[in-house]
Amino acid sequence: MELRFGISHFGKAALWAVIEIYALFSLTDLLRLPAELAGLIFFVLLLWSAASDMIVGVLIDRWLSPKAVTRVLRLCVLPMSLAFVAGLVPVAGTGGAAALGAAFLFRPLYSMIDVPHNGLLRELGRDPVRRRRLSTIRLLCGAAASFGVAYLATVMLRTSAHATDAVQAYRRFVVVVAGISGVLLLATPPLRGAGAPEALDAPRATTAILRDPLVLLVFGATMLGIVGASLFQKTLPYIARYQFDDPRWTGRAMLVLAAGKLLAAPLWTYLAARCGARAGSVAAYAFGAIGAVLFAIALTRLLPFELALLLLGAGIGGASLLSWILVAELVERLEFAHARRLQGSLFGLFTCLSKVALGLGGTLLGMILAADGGLSGTALATICTLVFVSATAAIVSLRVARRYGDTARDGRSSKKVANMQIDAAPITPA
Numbered sequence: 486m487e488l489r490f491g492i493s494h495f496g497k498a499a500l501w502a503v504i505e506i507y508a509l510f511s512l513t514d515l516l517r518l519p520a521e522l523a524g525l526i527f528f529v530l531l532l533w534s535a536a537s538d539m540i541v542g543v544l545i546d547r548w549l550s551p552k553a554v555t556r557v558l559r560l561c562v563l564p565m566s567l568a569f570v571a572g573l574v575p576v577a578g579t580g581g582a583a584a585l586g587a588a589f590l591f592r593p594l595y596s597m598i599d600v601p602h603n604g605l606l607r608e609l610g611r612d613p614v615r616r617r618r619l620s621t622i623r624l625l626c627g628a629a630a631s632f633g634v635a636y637l638a639t640v641m642l643r644t645s646a647h648a649t650d651a652v653q654a655y656r657r658f659v660v661v662v663a664g665i666s667g668v669l670l671l672a673t674p675p676l677r678g679a680g681a682p683e684a685l686d687a688p689r690a691t692t693a694i695l696r697d698p699l700v701l702l703v704f705g706a707t708m709l710g711i712v713g714a715s716l717f718q719k720t721l722p723y724i725a726r727y728q729f730d731d732p733r734w735t736g737r738a739m740l741v742l743a744a745g746k747l748l749a750a751p752l753w754t755y756l757a758a759r760c761g762a763r764a765g766s767v768a769a770y771a772f773g774a775i776g777a778v779l780f781a782i783a784l785t786r787l788l789p790f791e792l793a794l795l796l797l798g799a800g801i802g803g804a805s806l807l808s809w810i811l812v813a814e815l816v817e818r819l820e821f822a823h824a825r826r827l828q829g830s831l832f833g834l835f836t837c838l839s840k841v842a843l844g845l846g847g848t849l850l851g852m853i854l855a856a857d858g859g860l861s862g863t864a865l866a867t868i869c870t871l872v873f874v875s876a877t878a879a880i881v882s883l884r885v886a887r888r889y890g891d892t893a894r895d896g897r898s899s900k901k902v903a904n905m906q907i908d909a910a911p912i913t914p915a
Contacts, residue, residue, distance in 0.1 A: 487619065489674045490605055491626040496669030497602060498630035500569060500595070503662050505715065506634075506735065508588075509847045510722040511573050513854070515652065516581045524851015530588055531844025535837035537596035542833015545601055551676035554601050559671060565594035566667040574656040596836070601676055603832045606809050608676065613758075616813055621754050624746060624806040631743035634662060638736030651732075694831055700815055702886035703763070704835065706879040707808045708842040710770055713875030714801045715846025717777070718742075720860070720868055723850075727860040741791050745798020753803040762810040767883050769803030772796050774876035781869035784862055800876070 508530075512523035545554055572588030575581060606619050641658040642651075694700055725734035749772070756765035776796030783790045816831050849871065857864040 486609055486674045487622060489672045490609060490619065491622045493602065493670050493673040494623050495626040495630045495633075496666035496672075497599065498627040499634050499662055499666045499669075502631050502634045502739070503573070503659065504569075505718055505843070506721060506739065507573060509719050509850060511584075513851075514722075514726075515573075515575060515655070516584060518581075520851050520854035522851075524848045524855070526585070527847040527851065528844040530592060531840045531847070533589060534592035534596060535840040535844075537593040538600055538833045538837040538840065540833075541593075541596045541600040542830050542837075545604070545833070555673075555675040558598050558601055558673060561594045561597045562667050562670050565591060565598065566663040568594060569663045570656075570659050573659050574652065598670060598673075600833050600836055602673055603809070603836060605674060605676065606813055609674070616810055617754055617757050620757070620806050620810050621750060623809060624750050624753070624802055627805070628743045628746035628750070628802060631739055631746070633665075635736045635739030635743060637661060638739065639733045640736075642732045642736065694819065694834060697815075697819065699886055700819070700831075702882050703811050703815065704838055706766070706770075706882035706886070707804070707811075707835075708838050709875045709879040709882065710773065710804045710808075711839055711842035712846045712849070713773065713777070713872040713879075714797075714804070715843045716849050716868060716875075717780075717797065717872050718801075719847055719850050720865070723854065723860045724865070728865075738790070738794055741794040742798035742801065745795040745800075746802030748795070749799035749803055750806070752799075753806050757807060757810055762807045762814065763883055763886065766804060766807045766811065767880050769800050769807060770876045770879045770883075771800070772803065773800030774873050774880070776800055777869045777872040777876065780872075781866055784865055784869075804879075 509523060509527050512518050512526060513520055516523075518526065549557070568587045568591035570587075572584055572591050575584040606616070606623065609615065609619055637658055641661070642654055721735045721738050722732070724738070725732050753765055753769065756768060773796075776793050776799075779788055779796060780790065780793035782788050783793050812832065812835050819831065850868070853864050853867060854860065
């Protein structure tokens with residue numbers, strides 16, 4: 486099951502790596518939209534994606550059986566892959582409206598795969614050791630997917646004097662990623678949900694989640710970190726264009742970021758085991774803040790870009806790995822407190838807010854590009870400052886969260902929730 490989880494996560498992560506790096510770039514440089522309009526559309530797309538995550542989470546908890554979720558997930562793979570390609574590269578003769586329609590269609594289809602797949606982290610990881618192992622597998626496969634996408638980008642996206650040739654190369658690149666990812670997603674392990682308690686209805690589930698200050702602070706820290714990481718990674722194609730005039734630089738930068746994720750993975754696993762996921766997250770955001778400072782210094786040619794990218798990759802990878810451990814622990818905490826199933830709702834809300842944060846990163850970049858008319862050194866320095874501020878704010882949020890206890894349920898066995906005898910009468914959330 487762990488092998489299938491890793492293989493399918495590789496496919497999912499490869500799709501999102503392309504979306505994260507190239508979605509805004511497609512709007513501005515292929516659809517030729519003004520930067521401010523592209524940033525707004527990108528944010529609306531992420532809001533739509535976030536709403537889809539919440540709806541899917543509630544569907545999973547309240548109405549769909551695990552077997553039905555697994556069946557729907559696999560049925561969504563082919564149409565999602567087709568919408569992925571059509572949304573990133575306009576089909577000749579269809580215009581930009583068709584590409585935008587495909588981009589909007591891609592989001593709910595991806596949510597139907599993403600939310601239940603994320604829930605597998607908690608379903609398969611029923612104890613801290615398994616949870617850390619699955620989170621490490623998730624990080625390593627995600628980093629490997631980034632490596633694969635980066636390698637394809639360096640090989641397939643070459644500088645061309647003809648715009649048509651460049652678009653065709655980009656289309657081939659997107660098709661190859663979609664094809665490989667679609668096949669790998671079919672390996673997703675089936676959801677079982679055996680022994681799970683009855684679910685809360687949607688309004689009370691949302692209330693139970695939002696009334697817990699620890700959930701709010703942990704989610705807030707994660708969202709701040711995602712805004713900074715999204716802003717930086719979406720800047721890479723523009724750095725390649727405006728600073729180096731070489732589209733392959735984006736692929737090389739992605740390779741270095743992925744190397745940072747892989748090299749630091751043992752550190753984050755060790756910190757999660759010895760100090761807890763929250764303390765490890767503080768260290769990961771510190772890596773990101775330092776990496777942002779070093780990247781700003783590298784703009785003056787006093788340092789190599791690779792050093793800053795390695796630290797940023799390590800920080801982004803660590804924050805991602807540990808955030809999923811924190812969410813799985815929060816699920817157990819809330820389910821124990823309310824004696825109701827909240828896994829789909831909590832993971833749905835987390836992915837929802839994550840995509841809102843990704844949208845904010847893209848919107849910020851669109852505003853900076855529109856104000857600068859390109860990507861000057863001043864604009865890049867502003868971006869590095871925003872990345873530093875977001876990482877620092879995430880650290881502050883996690884430090885404040887210490888006042889409200891630990892995300893884990895004080896060492897109580899997670900089996901206790903699954904074995905509870907649930908009364909048929911509704912329970913008012915505490």
